[in-house]
Amino acid sequence: MSKTHLKPLSFQRHGHKFWKRFTSFDHTRHVTECSVVAAEVFPVAAAFPLVFRKTESGVELVAVFSLTEEAENSFVSETGIWLAPYLPSAMRCPPFDAEPMPRGGQVKDAQFQLLIDESLGLISDDPRDEAFYRETGALSSNLEAVKRFFQSRMSSAQTTKAICDVLADMNLLAPLTQHEGCSLPKGCWGISPDGLNSLTNRQLATLATCGALQLVHAHQVSLSHIAWLAQAQSRMTQNPSSVDLSRKTNADGFLSALADAQTNETSWGPNSELHAYAQ
Template structure:
């Protein structure tokens, strides 16, 4: 199962237990207010790069994972305000799928789970999860989203593997500084080294291009300019 940030009570979705459960789609994003990064997958890079910096973090087993940076401080998402509203044109799929999450059961089967502690769940109003013992149209759309996400997550793992094989990832030594002089060291983040990328031989560059990964690399590099946006948003929040 994916890193369960902002999930608290995850159980398998069961029509017998959850037959009358509903989701309030207008429940807001307060659940993600203390999350300063979320995983993203390759198909999201174009949209994500217009809003957030994309970096890579080292996960369990030494594998790398692409993430959208949402804040500069621990436990702070600069895109969620005090009313639980998300201030950006694009919201990562990892966030949009909440309160659902796929989990891999025995023999590789994917099981859909739900956070029973989610504030958006109730039994009075909102979108029903089931129509009888079958998934509702709303739930079916969420199931489709998660299946697509899982497929793209696997492709993103291959992308990160290729970055490692080509020795393109380096630890970032970036710093962010507020107008008042307060500095933040962005440690534990990895970025593509553009000099190493330009030094690759033609065969390796062509392989990245043929796999659709060269565009992802440049979307990542372009997204790093959004670090300044995080600095500005934090400065505004501290002043307010």
């Protein structure tokens, strides 16, 4: 997801402002993919196709919500409910986000800048809403919780990048344009079966040690979602007026209940500090 619309959080700009907790995922309707970190790779793979993208900063692991850039996010209902059985961590804390800062020396912890999306209408002048800062200039308690969440996520993102670098260095990534006859968005990469089969025992041991084998297996299993996602998008595009609204409403309710049940079982679920902001 592009972050060009985000602004750095600062006391000078936001010290006397307040923020609201988001109540709808309507703002993600045109989000067709998001970054994924190693700590959540299995629940993500159980819900979405997982692919790789090559960026200026290296290889990134992403969850795919739509197989065409023009189509809307398939996992957002008409009323803004998130329908998938898992909510990726990158989408958990509107209006907040974070970007890594340059690292130097022996710094081990992820250094980052808190960002805020000022276009979502979640910033206010109403003191009944959440404060950004204390009068002393320190972050409010709720913003401290946001910071802890991003600290954890950024740490896992560093681990994920290191794993992706290993996969790239072993030449295991190959362009992924289609799967079982279904086309994927441009610029997707996947694990090369031939490259994987040609690895030496030492290389396989390296993949197992750094956690790359788990990521590889999650990616391979996740590709099974592509066929039904393509079919669902094709039906909605070809004849959206034929959808039985009563059945769609029931399906939305069922998927929402399934989402609540499954995310309760994960470390990134609704009982975590951050996810509570979506309530």
